[in-house]
Amino acid sequence: MSSSADEKAVVELVPKQLYRDGEWRYAEGGRTFSVEDPSTGDTLATVADASPGDAMAALDAASRAQHEWASVAPRARGELLRNAYEQMIESQESLALLMTLEMGKPLSESRAEVRYAAEFFRWFSEEAVRISGRYALAPGGESRMLVTKKPVGPTLLITPWNFPMAMVTRKVGPAIAAGCSVVMKPAEQTPLSALALTSILEEVGVPRGVINVVTTSQPAETMAPLFADSRLRKLSFTGSTEVGRSLLSAAAPEVLRVSMELGGNAPFIVFEDADFEAAIDGAVVAKMRNTGQACTAANRFYVARAIAGEFATALADRLTALPIGRGSDAKSEVGPLIDKDGRTKVSTLVDDALNRGATAVCGASAILGPGYFYEPTVLANVPASAALLREEVFGPVAPIVAFDQEEEAISAANDTKHGLVAYVYTRDLSRALRVTERLETGMVGLNQGLVSNPAAPFGGVKHSGLGREGGVEGIDEFLDIQYVATPVS
Numbered sequence: 001m002s003s004s005a006d007e008k009a010v011v012e013l014v015p016k017q018l019y020r021d022g023e024w025r026y027a028e029g030g031r032t033f034s035v036e037d038p039s040t041g042d043t044l045a046t047v048a049d050a051s052p053g054d055a056m057a058a059l060d061a062a063s064r065a066q067h068e069w070a071s072v073a074p075r076a077r078g079e080l081l082r083n084a085y086e087q088m089i090e091s092q093e094s095l096a097l098l099m100t101l102e103m104g105k106p107l108s109e110s111r112a113e114v115r116y117a118a119e120f121f122r123w124f125s126e127e128a129v130r131i132s133g134r135y136a137l138a139p140g141g142e143s144r145m146l147v148t149k150k151p152v153g154p155t156l157l158i159t160p161w162n163f164p165m166a167m168v169t170r171k172v173g174p175a176i177a178a179g180c181s182v183v184m185k186p187a188e189q190t191p192l193s194a195l196a197l198t199s200i201l202e203e204v205g206v207p208r209g210v211i212n213v214v215t216t217s218q219p220a221e222t223m224a225p226l227f228a229d230s231r232l233r234k235l236s237f238t239g240s241t242e243v244g245r246s247l248l249s250a251a252a253p254e255v256l257r258v259s260m261e262l263g264g265n266a267p268f269i270v271f272e273d274a275d276f277e278a279a280i281d282g283a284v285v286a287k288m289r290n291t292g293q294a295c296t297a298a299n300r301f302y303v304a305r306a307i308a309g310e311f312a313t314a315l316a317d318r319l320t321a322l323p324i325g326r327g328s329d330a331k332s333e334v335g336p337l338i339d340k341d342g343r344t345k346v347s348t349l350v351d352d353a354l355n356r357g358a359t360a361v362c363g364a365s366a367i368l369g370p371g372y373f374y375e376p377t378v379l380a381n382v383p384a385s386a387a388l389l390r391e392e393v394f395g396p397v398a399p400i401v402a403f404d405q406e407e408e409a410i411s412a413a414n415d416t417k418h419g420l421v422a423y424v425y426t427r428d429l430s431r432a433l434r435v436t437e438r439l440e441t442g443m444v445g446l447n448q449g450l451v452s453n454p455a456a457p458f459g460g461v462k463h464s465g466l467g468r469e470g471g472v473e474g475i476d477e478f479l480d481i482q483y484v485a486t487p488v489s
Contacts, residue, residue, distance in 0.1 A: 002097055002107075002328045010094045011101065014196045016047045018054055018215060021061035022208025028053050033217035035192060038104040038336045039326040039371040047191050050216040052225050055183070058212035062154040062181035063231045065209025070151045070179040072207075077177055078128035081121045083204040088118035088197075095165065095196060100327035102190045103164055104335040104371075105290055107327060117165040117197075119454040120470070124173035127475045131178070137488070146484040151179035152257050153233035155478065156226055158219070158247070159194065160238045161187035161338055162293045168194050170458075170469050171236050172201075176210070178478035180234065183212045185223055189338055191215040220246075230254055234478065237261070238295075241418070241463045259467035259477045261295070261459060263392050264420035267413035268298035268449075269435070271406070272306050274425035275447070280314050282449030283398065286423055288322065288376065289450070291335050292396040293342070295464075296421045296443075296451060300389050301400045302409045308402035312380045315398060316362035319376035324367065336371040337395055343372040346395035353379055353386040353399060363396070390416065406431065414440045420460035421451055442468075 016032075017024040031049040036042070048054075088095065096110035105113070133148040155175050159167040164187065175182050186194035198213050216222040226232050227250040235251050236259040237244060244262040251258050268286055270279045286298035303311045325332035337343045343366055350364050363377030374395055382389065382399040389399060403409045413422055421443040426432050436444045442460035445451045452458060457471035467477050 006097065007101055007328065010097050011045050011192065013094070014045070014098065014192050015199055016045060016195070018048045018050055018058070019195070019198050019202070019211065019213040020054075020058050021064075021212065022202070027051060033188065035102055036189070036339070037101055038338050039328075041370055041372075044101055045192060047195070047215050049218075050214045050222050052222050055214050055216075055222050056225050056229070058183045058214050059154060059226050059229060059232060061209040061212050062183050065207065066151075066154050066181045069181050069207060069210050072179065074128045074131060074177075077179060078125040080201075080204055080206055081125035081128065081173060081176055084200050085118045085121035085125065087200045087204060088114060088121065091200070092118075095193070097328065098196055099164060099190075099193050100335075102192045103161060104327050104338065106332045106335050107330060108333070109290065110327070113163060113166050116452070116454070117169040120166070120169035120173040123454040123470070124177040124475060127174070127472065128177035130472075131475065131479065141488065143488060144486045146486060148482050148484070149476075149479040150482060152478055152480050153180060154231055155180045155182050155234040155236065156223070156232055157182055157184045158223075158235070158237045158239065159184065159186050161189040162290055164190035164193035165197060167238050168197050170454075170474075171238075172197075172211070174469075174475040175236075175478050176206070178475050180478050181210050181212075183214060183226065185214050185216065185219060188215070188217050188219065224250070227251060227254065227256070233257060235259070236477065244465070257477075259469065260465040261469060262463060262465040263418055264295040264297070264460065264464055265299045265390070265392055265416045265418040266296060266421045266423065266441075268301045268423040269409050269413060269425065270301070270303045270307070270311060271409075271426040271428070271431065272304035273427045275427060276307065276311075276314075278447060279425040280311070280318060282423065282425065282445070282447070283315055284318050285449035286445065287398050288319065288334065288396060291337060293338060293394050295392070297394070298398070298423055298449070299393055300413075301398055302403050302412055303400055305402040305404050308400060309380070312361050312378055312400050315400075316378040319378060319396070319398070320362045322376060324373060324375075326371070334376060334396065336373045338372070340372055342394060343374050346374050346393060346397060349388040349391060349393055350377060350379070350397055353382055353388050356383050356386050358382045358386060358399065392418075406435065410435060410438050414438075417463040418460065419462035420464035421445065423449060
């Protein structure tokens, strides 16, 4: 377990100001807001609270830096990212503790996220030198076609609180690799992780104006002027579908390029022929990562009726055995929810399901005391009318619904406006291919409960978003295509 001195030191080392044009600056009027430790409710730090003027000044800096940054050799951009990767790995213990303090997740998960986040810098350091084009003779022979890719331009990156480092590097990495300057707005609940990463980027030599960070307690008001400015050319957002819709509307007047990684409602399907123990292991990972606060979290469990009861009992046994506590306690495997509102939402959805006839196999209660903890919960006999089958729970709750036929499971899984990820457990190869082909999701975990990988394209369909992050596809989100026609001489 970390000491209070360690915790204080790691927080004190992080800059608390805005970062603009290569300098740390106070917000207009010296305004600040508090960052809370969700495991205690105590204030961790106060950081600069930007105004709309501060946000516009950040865009000014990004706009000034754009042309020169786009002209930097791809290898040089890649080397900066590689150096940032190495610095993150060297600093992973302090970064992990910082993340745990402001977000609440157990230290073991924070360490894993730091490594995962760093991998995006390493991956895109390699992709920077692989931005390709083509040169060909037109089919009719009348001209030659030169197709190139170039940076889209100044980019606004808006990141969420639940993965406060990985979501930053997953956006900043490809933006830098592509040659785009950036204005970043981290979540108000977890700005310290983003500020620590910015400090690393400054240390490795990212030029002034290329990275600009705006922390604010009033994001809609503060960032609004940027959407009306024609210099901003790209928006990349990760967050709720509701906020995503409003940002799409804001992006429309200037026809911004947009990437949207939005909400999920992931089905977890277990067929009777599945490897039972593997399915339980996968369910624990898919449900409990980040205390269920992930867009990829399994939200609805559809289990073959013959094994549904056994599955519910086994999953409940596993979840009740997980130690609950402050994330900085080395024994903790279940941390708090992000804030009071987050816990209230979970309680409301569980109570609704119970009132409609669901049965609590374990949990189903908030934990009293400091912090925002909720018991890991398994619900059986969940009726179709329960709101938690339609809404993203964002907490440690596993609702189980029994099914009889394959078609029934597929239909239920697709009966949602979202389509980010699905999980399928079966030993039948034909069934695996048949079911995954019919699932309306951007990603599928087949016999595994974790899909995220920097080398793979992350994203969804329907109300779960637009575009892809990671993989070879991720850098294309920050590139425009230009075609030049030249005569045959």
